[in-house]
Amino acid sequence: MKWKKYTIETTTAAEDYMSSMLMDLGIEGIEIEDNIPLTKEDQADMFIDFLPELPPDEGISHVSFYIEEDGSDQKQILTQVKAGLENLRKMVEVGSGMISSSETEDLDWINNWKKYFSSFTIEDILIKPTWEELKEEDKDKFLIEIDPGISFGTGKHETTQLCIRQLLKYIRGNSEYTPENKHPKVLDVGCGSGILSIVALKLGASEVVGTDLDADCMISTKENMEVNHLDAGLGTFYVGNLIDDEELQQKVGTEVYDIVVANILADVIIPMAPVIPARLKKGGYFITSGIIDFKENEVKAAIEKAGLEVVEINHQGEWVNITARKN
Numbered sequence: 001m002k003w004k005k006y007t008i009e010t011t012t013a014a015e016d017y018m019s020s021m022l023m024d025l026g027i028e029g030i031e032i033e034d035n036i037p038l039t040k041e042d043q044a045d046m047f048i049d050f051l052p053e054l055p056p057d058e059g060i061s062h063v064s065f066y067i068e069e070d071g072s073d074q075k076q077i078l079t080q081v082k083a084g085l086e087n088l089r090k091m092v093e094v095g096s097g098m099i100s101s102s103e104t105e106d107l108d109w110i111n112n113w114k115k116y117f118s119s120f121t122i123e124d125i126l127i128k129p130t131w132e133e134l135k136e137e138d139k140d141k142f143l144i145e146i147d148p149g150i151s152f153g154t155g156k157h158e159t160t161q162l163c164i165r166q167l168l169k170y171i172r173g174n175s176e177y178t179p180e181n182k183h184p185k186v187l188d189v190g191c192g193s194g195i196l197s198i199v200a201l202k203l204g205a206s207e208v209v210g211t212d213l214d215a216d217c218m219i220s221t222k223e224n225m226e227v228n229h230l231d232a233g234l235g236t237f238y239v240g241n242l243i244d245d246e247e248l249q250q251k252v253g254t255e256v257y258d259i260v261v262a263n264i265l266a267d268v269i270i271p272m273a274p275v276i277p278a279r280l281k282k283g284g285y286f287i288t289s290g291i292i293d294f295k296e297n298e299v300k301a302a303i304e305k306a307g308l309e310v311v312e313i314n315h316q317g318e319w320v321n322i323t324a325r326k327n
């Protein structure tokens with residue numbers, strides 16, 4: 001599909017008004033480029049732990065939007081955008097308001113990333129996108145099928161893989177480690193696509209409870225449970241923030257989990273560490289990742305301060321997994 005990209009030069013003060021005006025006109029896929037650093041909340045939502053140095057913010061912003069080349073009345077939309085822009089001038093400094101245009105190559109916003117997600121294995125687990133056909137030679141493999149939709153969690157990210165390896169070890173066991181409980185109850189904080197809950201259940205977990213800030217993850221997780229033939233009753237998933245939502249903490253429960261897994265971000269795991277020991281049974285494990293290597297010591301200190309004993313630290317690329325025990 002061919003798209004035409006239009007870019008409005010405006011001010012950082014007007015960029016939100018500008019995108020809201022465009023959305024009111026039914027335009028989706030709006031892009032904002034400015035030199036304002038992301039907030040901590042935006043960083044957490046976007047799973048970004050470190051940011052490039054930006055040039056100084058001079059108050060200039062470029063707001064771009066895309067219109068399908070065929071099938072839309074470009075002229076009419078542009079007239080509406082120009083009228084909307086002039087209306088905004090009465091409320092806020094919109095700057096030059098100059099609109100430039102360029103052609104883009106074929107774009108399929110929702111599905112393009114799928115080209116980069118194909119089957120792969122972690123130890124003996126085959127992770128396969130739901131849309132890929134299962135090869136004859138893979139029919140007997142330990143299979144997890146995933147469509148993350150708009151949630152995080154194809155399994156390709158180093159942090160997810162670090163957690164999967166720990167689930168393999170602490171649920172199934174391996175040569176150096178034999179778990180006492182082969183059917184643990186698992187809490188998956190930041191469940192995303194549900195991939196870690198599904199791996200845990202497929203490895204033998206008796207039940208999983210998951211949480212995420214993002215309501216869309218509930219849909220992806222539910223659908224992925226179904227695709228993997230897991231009974232819906234094996235998993236309960238809640239939207240919310242375990243760090244400070246006492247109602248959620250109560251729903252999730254106290255001293256009921258053999259394993260808590262949380263693949264989020266160092267800046268989220270640090271404030272979350274104090275509420276983890278209360279969720280774990282004595283002897284239970286906290287498996288966490290999403291930690292960029294230069295924040296390893298900070299996260300380790302927070303986990304130890306919360307009263308857990310760090311038993312393992314693993315690395316993959318620039319990412320870290322910390323596993324800790326409640327003694």
Ligand SMILES: C[S@@+](CC[C@H](N)C(=O)[O-])C[C@H]1O[C@@H](n2cnc3c(N)ncnc32)[C@H](O)[C@@H]1O
Binds near residue numbers: 152189190214263264
């Ligand atoms: C890196 S993704 C992990 C997804 C999946 N568990 C995996 O390992 O691939 C992190 C998820 O944590 C969620 N998240 C961020 N902060 C959170 C918080 N305070 N509580 C629960 N979930 C959170 C995000 O919405 C996102 O879905």
